[in-house]
Amino acid sequence: MPFSSLGLPEPITRGVRAAGYSIPTPIQARAIPLILPGHDVVAAAQTGSGKTAAFLLPILSRLLDGPRALRALILVPTRELAAQVEENAHAYSKYAELSVGSVYGGVPIGPQERMLRYEGVDLLVATPGRLLDLHGRQSLTLDEVEVLVLDEADRMVDMGFAPDLQRILRLLPTKRQTLMFSATMPPELNRVAKEALRNPQRVDLAPPSKPAESIEQTFYPVPRHLKVDLLHELLDKSEERSALVFTRTKHGADRLYRQLKARGHRVGVIHGDRSQGQRERARCWSPPTSPRAASTWTTSPTSSTSTSRTPRRTTSTGSAAPAAWTPKVTRSPS
Ligand code: AMP
Numbered sequence: 001m002p003f004s005s006l007g008l009p010e011p012i013t014r015g016v017r018a019a020g021y022s023i024p025t026p027i028q029a030r031a032i033p034l035i036l037p038g039h040d041v042v043a044a045a046q047t048g049s050g051k052t053a054a055f056l057l058p059i060l061s062r063l064l065d066g067p068r069a070l071r072a073l074i075l076v077p078t079r080e081l082a083a084q085v086e087e088n089a090h091a092y093s094k095y096a097e098l099s100v101g102s103v104y105g106g107v108p109i110g111p112q113e114r115m116l117r118y119e120g121v122d123l124l125v126a127t128p129g130r131l132l133d134l135h136g137r138q139s140l141t142l143d144e145v146e147v148l149v150l151d152e153a154d155r156m157v158d159m160g161f162a163p164d165l166q167r168i169l170r171l172l173p174t175k176r177q178t179l180m181f182s183a184t185m186p187p188e189l190n191r192v193a194k195e196a197l198r199n200p201q202r203v204d205l206a207p208p209s210k211p212a213e214s215i216e217q218t219f220y221p222v223p224r225h226l227k228v229d230l231l232h233e234l235l236d237k238s239e240e241r242s243a244l245v246f247t248r249t250k251h252g253a254d255r256l257y258r259q260l261k262a263r264g265h266r267v268g269v270i271h272g273d274r275s276q277g278q279r280e281r282a283r284c285w286s287p288p289t290s291p292r293a294a295s296t297w298t299t300s301p302t303s304s305t306s307t308s309r310t311p312r313r314t315t316s317t318g319s320a321a322p323a324a325w326t327p328k329v330t331r332s333p334s
Contacts (some may be wrong), residue, residue: 040177051151069147076126086102099121250272
């Protein structure tokens with residue numbers, strides 16, 4: 001099914017073509033026809049499924065007509081995701097006269113205030129805390145919001161944003177369309193969903209624990225003290241030019257960064273205690289051209305980076321496999 005049969009207007013399908021997409025992903029094929037006519041939607045969608053375009057394309061289509069005002073609000077858990085969603089919105093609206101912006105914490109509030117007050121946006125991507133700060137300073141009004149998106153809603157709740165979400169819901173017009181994208185539905189999120197959504201249509205493509213088809217997973221049972229040695233071997237032998245390594249804690253990310261660096265890997269580190277400048281430098285760092293000089297990012301799970309959007313392979317080391325995870329290939333270190 002081509003994008004043109006989804007009922008999207010011409011400027012938006014042109015933007016999609018320019019982004020290089022020809023066929024909608026399953027979540028896009030299912031969700032776009034529900035979102036376009038104005039239904040509330042709850043979608044079980046994981047990173048990598050194409051969920052961002054699934055909500056952005058119909059929202060941008062709606063914004064083509066009507067007054068210029070802040071009419072679409074997208075709430076996300078992290079600044080990196082905010083920047084990515086904004087980047088995608090710019091790409092898809094390349095042939096439309098729409099204004100798109102993002103606001104998030106960890107950077108000075110002044111430029112964001114000026115953007116909202118003096119330039120104005122039709123679509124705003126925001127992390128909840130910074131949005132409330134800006135609202136408290138009367139830098140924006142939410143009275144005209146017609147569409148609200150809760151993206152990676154389970155992560156927002158995990159990160160303690162549920163009270164902020166509830167405050168934001170009370171500031172929004174009750175007559176609006178609400179879309180929620182989440183990989184899981186913990187009880188606290190269920191409460192937020194009940195308050196936020198009206199008769200939502202459900203898009204449930206796959207059980208949330210099922211990994212994306214394109215990802216090969218390998219689990220290496222290994223004693224704790226040999227984990228770094230194993231990782232070093234894997235990175236050394238790998239044909240891949242770059243790798244993204246997740247650790248459980250920020251401290252663990254820093255320690256692994258030092259250990260890999262000491263073994264001669266080109267490595268960067270990104271997590272919640274790093275400054276915005278350090279995060280940006282890690283995000284924009286291009287991998288080396290030689291496959292032998294693997295570059296590696298270590299990151300704690302609360303930081304998301306664009307490099308993790310379409311992983312081809314994930315490798316996990318540990319003494320037991322996580323409960324909801326079935327390895328396709330299991331190898332022991334030799
Ligand atoms: P997301 O799940 O929204 O983070 O998207 C994952 C990746 O898929 C991003 O790099 C998108 O640019 C890309 N993508 C989204 N929709 C399509 C599509 N229909 N065809 C090809 N790539 C896509």
